[in-house]
Amino acid sequence: MVRPNAALARRGDFLAVLADPDLLQLLLVACPDAVIVTTPENRIALYTGAAEAMFGFAPVEVMGRRIDVLFPDRVRRRALRAALARDGRVAAFELPAARKDAPPFPAAVSAARVTGRLGELLATVYYIRDHSAYREIEDALRRNNAQLTHLVARLDHLARHDSLTRLLNRAAAMDAARDILLAFPVGAARLGVVIFDLDRFKAVNDSYGHLAGDAVLQAFGETLRQLARHGDVIGRFGGEEFVAFLPGASLADAAAFAERIRQAVQARHVPIDETLAIAITVSAGVASIPESAENLEEAIRIADERLYAAKRAGRNRVVAADSEQRSAA
Template sequence: MAGRRLPLWIGPLLLAPVLTTAYYVAGHFAGGFAAVTQLLYSSASLTAVAGLVRGALRYRPRGARRPWLLLAAGQGSMLIGDLVYFVLGRSGEVPYPSVADLWYLGGSLGFTLGLLSLVRRRTPEWDLPSLLDATVVAVAVSLLGWVYLIHPLSAGATGPAQAATVAFPVMDLMLLSVGVRLMIGAGTRPRAFWLVMLWLVGVLIGDTTYAVQALLGTYDGVFVDGVWMCAVLCLAAAGLHPSMATVDEPSPAAAPDATRTRLAILAVASVVAPVTLGVQYLRGAALHVPEVTVACVVLFLLVLARMAGLVGVQRTMAITDGLTGLRTRRYLEEALRTEADRCRRTGASLAFVLVDVDHFKRVNDTYGHQAGDRVLVEVARRMRQVVRTGDVVARYGGEEFAVLLPGADPRSVAAIAGSIHRGVSTAPFAVGDDQLLSVTISVGVACLPDDTHEVAELTRIADQALYAAKASGRNRVVLAGTDPLPAAA
């Protein structure tokens, strides 16, 4: 193992203690070495920008780089703000607010948009439920922020100074809201995800500490800057880690589940307003009755909407496979009966397709059940991409899938079944960070009324066709009553 090079993403994590220690030492000589401390501080931001851009170009395909480039733009805006502040400080006392503050606010906006883009890519069907959850938390935290930070800090300030004093905590609250939405949402959680979470926690701790110290008049720039530097270098490591390619993989879950953790978070957030009122009363401090009243009403309505949404979620989940996001077998069978009745009335045709993943047990035994699950999820995704609008794709059981094709006659169903076969089998599957596996499928097809007039007989004939495809060597399509089509090249 001698001479083995460390992964590139480890570099920023190793650099963090070195930079922060050097910054702390240089901070004691700030009068004579202000440029040195600024160089050390800015190097962390520059490392993050470079790491995010490099990772986006290396690990992300064109068109899927937006979240990481937005994060890079946000950190770049922060870097420009630091440099502007340093230049202004060289010529005297920096006014508040200054041009640098505009760059800082732009950086927070870039961070928020970057995380929001990640959220939407990870859970494309969760927009409304996740937005409600995140808004509940955001309203509760906003109330606390207003009572204990924003209002005290902005007291006595007027005009632009007051606007800036309010704007910074508000931007942090927006970032926190999106961060909570990312954290409690579904989706993969590779190492790059947790590095992003460390960065977010570090930024929020640094910003909150800065606000509290500014309120108490005990601001310690070296400590807070050290927290920010470590956080920024975690973001650099996230950008350089190969798993950043999978952070925004869409979750197969159709909607967020009512987990204990999620419900506990919503419960705590919903009682923040009355608890804050009680604490302020016991302290003999300002009660902020209008703000607390508005927060109580908003939280009540949000939680009520969320509970109503959960009823719809449970109905959806009853007909949705939890792993693949496809319809369940029960839903498919109901749809099959409905479509068969319609065919009898109108004389239209109906095709039923059964799909089985070849040698799936070998995948589980060789690569593990997690890899097997990834294969099933990818098979489901590829099948959805090639079927027509209105076709029903379902998980039939285990590694078997089924497709209901209303209006497909024997000629068109052969083309559709072939598209399903090619769409799934021609490209390798990722079963690990650096492992690709060729996976094939066998397909059996039966049509109504050409092969039978009975629903139960239709599924049996399709199953026989699937068995014939597997018996003749797998990796092929068999239409009921015909010879197996040759395997794909």
């Protein structure tokens, strides 16, 4: 609570304070904010030039009227009064303020109740700042932060994905596979690993050009996405080589997935232009944890060796065991 000096308090009229020219000058000069003083009935008794500039109302339009005319939001106004009644003062209380012939503006209101010796309310003093500029800065920062967040997410996506096929790149696919393995209880990890390689891909580039090769890579990436389960990790390992990490899949499950991919690729012709579509095939090597290997790196090595066994056996086939050379249907 703010209390006037004893002599003024005994007069029982806080408005007498305002009649003291020295005190009033000190009050108004020292404070750069709009200053408003209200009576116990919430009627405006002092309305400074700064307040007139801020609100746009001439003194004759507001003097003697309830301060509600300057703060039209009833809910926030009641909250302000409740805080004043409870604590005797508030600081930087945000609420909408009226501006003559203009939309409301955000105001920060600091206020204190002035009481006499017996606790009776003599007046309430309000110091008001126009927070429009602050709000504009906050809004601009919020927009910039949203744009920055979007940009960071976009950059992260670009860093983790192959730009041509939109699949995970090698590093991101490996990270995702490690995360999958870490999620299993100790000793219970189960992961199928398939490495694919498009057959005679160099011949496609040499015969039809690199744009045709890009179309083939994109078509194969789309086939992988279409046939993969939710939760499977599909990535481009580099060049014409791709990988699939299949959580919970056994060696037989992973081999069956690879075979479905092989058949889908064999049945698909990739359009190059309006008159040309080319046929492609794919070979695959399959391994699994724990059936083939105990860790991810070893499983990838074994799958890669089986891929090259498929290539040596004539391509367009899936090899899922060291002695296996499963021919295409």
